[in-house]
Amino acid sequence: MSNVTRLHHALPLPPDVVAAINGLDASLIKAIAESKSAGLPQGMIVALLQGHAHAETHKMVAK
Numbered sequence: 001m002s003n004v005t006r007l008h009h010a011l012p013l014p015p016d017v018v019a020a021i022n023g024l025d026a027s028l029i030k031a032i033a034e035s036k037s038a039g040l041p042q043g044m045i046v047a048l049l050q051g052h053a054h055a056e057t058h059k060m061v062a063k
Contacts, residue, residue, distance in 0.1 A: 035045050
């Protein structure tokens, strides 16, 4: 995924937003690593992440 640009590298964002993005990123990495080590199938991890992303997108668009 070298063609993906992370927003906080491309745009000037306030420090609190950058901290929130970094915290979210770190939490996701940790949760994924823990799920893998617990033996959760990769497809289940992807499905759960996509489901939550879809639900959050729906909430944001529905406002």
